[in-house]
Amino acid sequence: MEAVAVVENKQVILSKYIEGIPTEADMELKVGETIELRAPKGSSSFLVKNLYLSCDPYMRGRMRDFHSSYLPPFVPGQRIEGFGLARVIDSDDGDYHPGDLICGITGWEEYSLLRSSNDLQLRKIQLDDDIPLSYHLGLLGMAGFTAYAGFYEVCSPKKGESVFVSAASGAVGQLVGQLAKLHGCYVVGSAGSNQKVDLLKNQLGFDEAFNYKEEADLDAALRRYFPEGINIYFDNVGGSMLDAALLNMKVRGRIALCGMVSLQSLSSSSQGINNLYNAIPKRVRLEGFLQSDYLHIFPQFLEHIKGYYKEGKIVYIEDMSEGLELVPSALVGLFSGTNIGKQVVRIAKE
Amino acid sequence: MEAVAVVENKQVILSKYIEGIPTEADMELKVGETIELRAPKGSSSFLVKNLYLSCDPYMRGRMRDFHSSYLPPFVPGQRIEGFGLARVIDSDDGDYHPGDLICGITGWEEYSLLRSSNDLQLRKIQLDDDIPLSYHLGLLGMAGFTAYAGFYEVCSPKKGESVFVSAASGAVGQLVGQLAKLHGCYVVGSAGSNQKVDLLKNQLGFDEAFNYKEEADLDAALRRYFPEGINIYFDNVGGSMLDAALLNMKVRGRIALCGMVSLQSLSSSSQGINNLYNAIPKRVRLEGFLQSDYLHIFPQFLEHIKGYYKEGKIVYIEDMSEGLELVPSALVGLFSGTNIGKQVVRIAKE
Known part of the structure; x- marks a missing residue:
């Protein structure tokens, strides 16, 4: 043996x-x-x-x-x-x-x-x-694929639309923002430190970015960056940011519910979402998704994202x-x- | 003159x-x-x-x-x-x-x-x-058309699916439930009095109905009527009923946000929606809608509903x-x- x-x-x-x-x-x-x-x-x-x-x-x-x-x-x-x-x-x-x-x-x-x-x-x-x-x-794994499937399959983006991404420098958010820019969208990201905000604006190509910890009023912050409203909110955090985004959606806006790190971290005594009503007059669609439902497009994802990366169109x-x-x-x-x-x-x- | x-x-x-x-x-x-x-x-x-x-x-x-x-x-x-x-x-x-x-x-x-x-x-x-x-x-006006457009265009119903309707004896809900039955769905409605519950079960053809005012735990009530979960929730009330429904949705369930009478009646100190997170693992879609976006199908609606009414298939x-x-x-x-x-x-x- x-x-x-x-x-x-x-x-x-x-x-x-x-x-x-x-x-x-x-x-x-x-x-x-x-x-x-x-x-x-x-x-x-x-x-x-x-x-x-x-x-x-x-x-x-x-x-x-x-x-x-x-x-x-x-x-x-x-x-x-x-x-x-x-x-x-x-x-x-x-x-x-x-x-x-x-x-x-x-x-x-x-x-x-x-x-x-x-x-x-x-x-x-x-x-x-x-x-x-x-x-x-x-970039080429579950996180990147979550960004890819969520943005293209759930958000139904159109050129020229306005896109907001929370946790925007994270594993998923950074790719969502870059894909949205490549798609011809106006893109704003939120993150939790000034260093991350710098990254978003100077390395990841977001049009604007803000540190949510320095904003006393998230609704006012979003109004500042989206005076005409948000077409697409790619939500990685839930909680008060989702509540503020609901107040700022455009008619027929879409919210991809990808993760709720902020809510997850709170106990059941959290205050909940108060502005869901706005989804009615604005005809907003919110959709939870999992990347694993979209594995049929994984090969296409790999090809596209490898290509973008090698052409220098995205960084990670x-x-x-x-x-x-x-x-x-x-x-x-x-x-x-x-x-x-x-x-x-x-x-x-x- | x-x-x-x-x-x-x-x-x-x-x-x-x-x-x-x-x-x-x-x-x-x-x-x-x-x-x-x-x-x-x-x-x-x-x-x-x-x-x-x-x-x-x-x-x-x-x-x-x-x-x-x-x-x-x-x-x-x-x-x-x-x-x-x-x-x-x-x-x-x-x-x-x-x-x-x-x-x-x-x-x-x-x-x-x-x-x-x-x-x-x-x-x-x-x-x-x-x-x-x-x-x-x-039946043939805005309320009926809200039911028709919301059920067929927003809920994407399939035969055999389970449907929950709140404010189910109301102007919109009573037609949603009857259309869902005609579509081959299992249909449960909630209402605010035993008289309305009787109407739902005995005149409007709902499979089951309950008086939400007599339920201490709405989540438990929905689990009782939907042990395998809800495919479609036609939401006319928002608030705690929506929160309970979110806990009971099936994978790829759909929630049509039609009205939020309950939330509307509360002040801004209401507790909000706490269970939206469930939309992610269950891949639930929530969509706010207005009947006025679907006026192109109004003639078809009139024809169908007049027909159903004259054939005795629906009451109002x-x-x-x-x-x-x-x-x-x-x-x-x-x-x-x-x-x-x-x-x-x-x-x-x-």
């Missing part, structure tokens, strides 16, 4: 279900676990070494003891999972071979045993010297941490906005 | 702008005004005798000092206007002749001088012994008051639900 290497496999596990926003204490770095570096024969699985892990706001939903959502919760005591980029080391799946790079749902750990049948979004990555590998978790800002032990703090930081751009953690060299 | 009759023209005027819900004190019956019973030559106007006036919740919006809505406010001291059914007495408009019956925007007064160019929804009515004349203000419940002096209390009653069915006031014999 062939000798199989057994190595330590550090993991980040969920300590316990959370109630509000995640804190570092809700997760734990577990050392001492070991793993055989092979994919068992007959298992149809393949073993990967994880290189980059993605931290995404939706993961908070899986940290709760709530079993009726579109994704099951994580299991306390077991490793967290999320999108990652990894290299195949051994395989019992004929479609995956040692050396292949893959992007899909993996574990928050050094090595993971994966099954392609468990992951509709699993895909192989071709090395391309013009594109950083980690971008497959952001990443916030890269280093080391598995930093994944919990990177995830927690999303909810206070400490990240600038797409939050990724490199846990091994390419 | 021909002698022209001059008669008294009692009017209901807006006393002052309102803040919350209208009260009878916000309106006043003004006597002693006179009017010449003719349409001045060269005016392109026509003079009508008003027969029936329609009381509709949207009118509250025009009683406020708010000038940015889709309709201008009424003017304090001047007569209120709304949909009415009237007979032409004199005309300087070649398309309208003495004796014609018309339905459109008229004044809350005995006689009105109208101009067709002011009213996109003005139309002539053919007497039809099978259809009560007043139905042109309800009216609440008829008598006399111009009762129009204010009839309007006010809409906001506490004292009306049963479509509220109309007959102010003159046909």
Whole structure:
């Protein structure tokens, strides 16, 4: 029998279900676990070494003891999972071979045993010297695809329309704004620091941007930037920003409900949305969406966005941490906005 | 010169702008005004005798000092206007002749001088012994058309889907529910009294109905009637019912935002909508609409609904008051639900 290497496999596990926003204490770095570096024969699985892990706001939903959502919760005591980029080391799946790079749902750990049948979004990555590998978790991954599907499929944009994006420098928002500009729209973004506002205006090409933390009256801020109203609001935050946007929509405006980081972080005593009534006289459409409903256009997305990137028409800002032990703090930081751009953690060299 | 009759023209005027819900004190019956019973030559106007006036919740919006809505406010001291059914007495408009019956925007007064160019929804009515004349203000008027356009054009219904209607015995809701049944849907309605619930189940053909005032937990009530969730919520009330419906929508459910009588009646200290987040994992679409955007299908609506009515496939419940002096209390009653069915006031014999 062939000798199989057994190595330590550090993991980040969920300590316990959370109630509000995640804190570092809700997760734990577990050392001492070991793993055989092979994919068992007959298992149809393949073993990967994880290189980059993605931290995404939706993961908070899986940290709760709530079993009726579109994704099951994580299991306390077991490793967290999320999108990652990894290299195949051994395989019992004929479609995956040692050396292949893959992007899909993996574990928050050094090595993971994966099954392609468990992951509709699993895909192989071709090395391309013009594109950083980690971008497959952001610009060319779930976040970028959320921006692409949400903007084109949900917002029904038209040239010349006015577009507002919240959390605009985030993993999704920064691409929405750039796509809207390429589409010929007027684009304004909100963000939570002056540094992010500078990025939006000077690197990401937004027409205007503002720091919502410096605005006492969000309605007045939006009136200032959209004196004639908003055609499209790409909502990443919910809460009081959504309420203010509802007051400023144009007739037949569209609101893509993409995420509600702000509401998520509040308890059930939050004040709620008060201006939904305005959707009637203004005939506004609000639509919640998930990128996973649009996977049929993923190939088209990859082609378009790779093209735009290589032509220098779009840029992408990443916030890269280093080391598995930093994944919990990177995830927690999303909810206070400490990240600038797409939050990724490199846990091994390419 | 021909002698022209001059008669008294009692009017209901807006006393002052309102803040919350209208009260009878916000309106006043003004006597002693006179009017010449003719349409001045060269005016392109026509003079009508008003027969029936329609009381509709949207009118509250025009009683406020708010000038940015889709309709201008009424003017304090001047007569209120709304949909009415009237007979032409004199005309300087070649398309309208003495004796014609018309339905459109008229004044809350005995006689009105109208101009067709002011009213996109003005139309002539053919007497039809099978259809009560007043139905042109309800079943075959703005309310019925709101139900028709909202259900077919906004809700995108499919056979077998589950439909929830609030204010279900009202002018709009009663037709939505019947159309949904004819479409092969499972239909549940909510209303504010046991008498209305009986109507829904025993006369209007709803599968189920409940009295929301007797439900301590609206979420639990909806779970009881929709254990597998709601495909379509036709929302006439907003507020806590909308919030409960958001918790019970099926994946890709649709919410037609038609009116928010409940929210309208509350002050700005209302608690707001807390469950909009659910629209994201459930991919729910909420859409505000106005019937006036769909006038291109009005002829089709008339044909279909007249047909259904004559075939006995639908019924329509009216609440008829008598006399111009009762129009204010009839309007006010809409906001506490004292009306049963479509509220109309007959102010003159046909």
